[in-house]
Amino acid sequence: MHLGLPLRIERNDAMKHRLFQQGSFIIEAIISLILFAVGLISLMSLSAQALNQVGQSKARNDASYLAGELLSEMWVSGTVDINTWSTRLGTVLPDATASVFYANCDCLATSGADVCSGAVTGSSVAVGTSQPVTVCISWTDRRDSAYPRRYQVSSMISRNSQ
Numbered sequence: 001m002h003l004g005l006p007l008r009i010e011r012n013d014a015m016k017h018r019l020f021q022q023g024s025f026i027i028e029a030i031i032s033l034i035l036f037a038v039g040l041i042s043l044m045s046l047s048a049q050a051l052n053q054v055g056q057s058k059a060r061n062d063a064s065y066l067a068g069e070l071l072s073e074m075w076v077s078g079t080v081d082i083n084t085w086s087t088r089l090g091t092v093l094p095d096a097t098a099s100v101f102y103a104n105c106d107c108l109a110t111s112g113a114d115v116c117s118g119a120v121t122g123s124s125v126a127v128g129t130s131q132p133v134t135v136c137i138s139w140t141d142r143r144d145s146a147y148p149r150r151y152q153v154s155s156m157i158s159r160n161s162q
Helices: 005-021 024-077 082-092
Strands: 097-101 130-141 144-158
Touching: 024 082, 024 130, 024 144, 082 097
Parallel strands: none
Antiparallel strands: 097 130, 130 144
């Protein structure tokens, strides 16, 4: 015969367990929302960094293209209008500055034999038949103005004399 006492104790334990479990769904939902928000913020941060990198890559590509264009013009025609090219550079890369040197040199060197000196200026600059040329372009990224960006290319312009 059953006295009902053990059944009641089991029922009380089950009720206590059920009362203890009642708020756990809300806690699980809040933790899930927090994890989802952290993931979403991380994705937004990654996409912002990707957009910044694309902008920097475009600026480097533009600098490379314009320097190559200048060297090509020197190679083909022999005379180059540096002022017109600098104006075009400023249009494509705002706040960009460029220097052209008739030497193989390092634009960042501050001492030694590789220091660039005597930048070429003028509206009609003649290039010799065998002339080393270095083009130095620097610009500032608007999002990271503390670190200026630079592009340098050196070439030997060899033209057939006519």
